[in-house]
Amino acid sequence: MSDPVIVGVDGSASGIDAVEAAAREAHLRGAGLRIVHAFGRASGHLSVGAPPWHPADHGLEAMARGALARAEERAHEVAPDIRITRSVVAGEALEVLEIESRSASLAVVGSRGLSGFAGLLLGSTAVHLAAHGACPLMVVRGRPDPAGPVVLAVDGSEAGAAAVGFAFAEAALREAPLVAVHVWNTWSERAYEGPGDPLTAVVVGADRLHEAEQRLLDETVASWRTLYPQVEVERRLVRSRIRPALIEASRDAQLMVVGARGRGGFSGLLLGSVSQALLHHADCPVAVVRGKE
Known part of the structure; x- marks a missing residue:
């Protein structure tokens, strides 16, 4: 046991x-x-x-x-x-x-x-x-949809790998589909969002950035799909502000899974702003998973 x-x-x-x-x-x-x-x-x-x-x-x-x-x-x-x-x-x-x-x-x-x-x-x-x-x-918290998916917030960080494994295991236990959501914008490589508008800013090589973010999402879930072939997986790449997009994704979910720290986290910050926003505002239960120290 x-x-x-x-x-x-x-x-x-x-x-x-x-x-x-x-x-x-x-x-x-x-x-x-x-x-x-x-x-x-x-x-x-x-x-x-x-x-x-x-x-x-x-x-x-x-x-x-x-x-x-x-x-x-x-x-x-x-x-x-x-x-x-x-x-x-x-x-x-x-x-x-x-x-x-x-x-x-x-x-x-x-x-x-x-x-x-x-x-x-x-x-x-x-x-x-x-x-x-x-x-x-x-x-x-919130009002989870018992027929909804497990939603995984993919950030591509090394610490976030533990959250990916937890989300796949939860989806398998619940016999639920998994929606892997990766939100990106022009500040994706920065430690914070702003100043400026990450949605409308003109970025040289934006197409290449989009392709890189798609590749990150695909590679994050690839190995886990092999370990959990019974889990139906939807990969969702969204260009938006990160916190509002993930809160929106929680509205039809039975569980949201997020890592304790993201790719852009400040050194020494054990819980990122995205995780904290979901703890306060998600419309379904939130699982926060820490990676190895």
């Missing part, structure tokens, strides 16, 4: 959505599901030498165990055959999930939170976990 799928819960509706998605992922993988609730004061509010939590704090532990019981019940409704473990963990949610990810095949969180995971996308928890977690992260 593969490493478990872990899911962070807090009793919110978004957390329950994450539990359902995580249960389905565990079932597809033939893996166990580990439901985790972290509680404790945020590290920035601790006095020197203070413990991160106190077991008598307003009955938090009993409340957390109730949330876990409800989450386990929902997970069994989605996937009755999976093995489930659950734990209440003392500590700050971000740190707890990062540690839990070291022994997981996938981490799943919701797009909003109430307690330990409060302000998930409005704060830094999801971004931090996507950048520093030891396994792929799935953020459950």
Whole structure:
């Protein structure tokens, strides 16, 4: 059996959505599901030498165990055959999930939170976990089309190769088609988009650039198509601004897969702007996959 799928819960509706998605992922993988609730004061509010939590704090532990019981019940409704473990963990949610990810095949969180995971996308928890977690992260958001494709954002980066493999594996598990989208413009070789208009700028050798981008897309998926011959693949080359084009592609998808850093990423930046934009604005769940350090 593969490493478990872990899911962070807090009793919110978004957390329950994450539990359902995580249960389905565990079932597809033939893996166990580990439901985790972290509680404790945020590290920035601790006095020197203070413990991160106190077991008598307003009955938090009993409340957390109730949330876990409800989450386990929902997970069994989605996937009755999976093995489930659950734990209440003392500590700050971000740190707890990062540690839990070291022994997981996938981490799943919701797009909003109430307690330990409060302000998930409005704060830094999801971004931090996507950048520093030891396994792929799935953020459950939007209204996915269960009959839609898995959409892969192709950037051609060495770090992005892990995202390509993950996307093919997900499409195979879900028995879904894969749409590999590569967005390019006249700033494709730059570290950022702008200034100027990358869509209308006149570029010497634009035809050659178009051919190079098509070749990048073709070569990215070629070897993986051999490994996953059962996956129907559509290659989609789009000349546009990158973030809006990928958000648009997410509208009829059941899952969007993106690498943590792209080809134009700044040195030392562990999570690129495209990944962050999708975490905030995609219309379906987003899986962020990190490459090798």
